[in-house]
Amino acid sequence: METQDLLINYNWKQVLNHKKITEDLQLGNSLVIIKGFPPSDDELQSFISRLGMVLNEKRNNNGKAVFDVKIARRNHFFTSIANSNLIFPLHTDCADFDIIPNTIGLLCVEPADEDEGTNHFMFLNSLLKHLSEDEKQKLLNKKWKFRNQERSILEIENGNYKICYDRITMESFSQLAKTEIEELIHLDKLFKSLSFSIKLEKGDLILFRNDLMLHGRNSIDINSNRLIKRIRFTINQV
Ligand SMILES: [Fe+2]
Incomplete structure (x- = not known):
């Protein structure tokens, strides 16, 4: 499968159709990238609030919706895995929340050097095609x-599968x-074998489903200035 087939590209300069973008994300078999997005928390939050219900993050972010993913330490410890330079294997965000936001936006303000900090994704659909009925049942x-929370890795909701995994x-x-x-x-090995990678460029806003795919990233140089702005939301139904 070519990565190009999975990406739906837009540009911030064009007139964006929010309903169409919402539809692009419904089935969870594609990612949306909006090129040239401005590096502004307000712009990001206001854009996302037209696609769905934005989550304000209590943990680590003082109730703000936009979280800065960058290397950050407090008393010599990283403030979270997102704020570390470590590899982050394929996972679901907020796997321990009462209600898991089903969509994530990542805005690349400052990319990491070369092949560092590359994002990885795995579609649930690819996994389902690979698993036997017996494996799905398990x-x-x-x-x-x-x-x-006590949760199974796969769940069926309204007749559709969803995934929750964070090792x-x-x-x-x-x-x-x-x-x-x-x-x-x-499972980690299997997910990795079914994954593909995307290197975000400055000004890329990538939108993807948190319940219909897993995401992760490569390690980053400890002195990197990489800055990604993250926003989580539950997308409007169309
Ligand atoms: Fe994540």
Whole structure:
């Protein structure tokens, strides 16, 4: 599958049709990139609020909707994995929230150097095509602990599959058996084999589904000035 087939491109300079962009994101089998987006929190929030219900982030962000993903430390510790230079394997954002926002926007204000900080994505549809019925049932039935939530990796809602996976959260809040860790190692490998990568350029706003795909990123140089503005939302139904 060519990456170009998965990307729907727009430019900030053109008249953007919010309803069309909302439709592009409905099925979760494509990503939207808007080129030339201005580096403004207000512009980002106001644009996204026309696509869906914006989530204000209480944890780590003082209730603001736009979060700066950059290397940041407090008392020598990174303030979160997003704020570290570490590799972030394929995952769902907010896997431990009561209600998981189903869409994410990432605005690249300052890209990382060359092949650092490249974003990776895996469509749930690619995974479903790969799994046997038996494997799907296993992922639908087994519950994992995501901090205070018990969730299965696959779920069917209104007849449609969705995915929830964040190995770091799953491993951090429960004592997993050796077989469970092996299962997660196997899943990580499988997800990676089905993933593709996109290197964001300055001014790219990428929009993608959080419930119909997984996302991750490569490691970054500790001294990098990479700055990505993140906003999470629940997209309007069309
Ligand atoms: Fe994330």
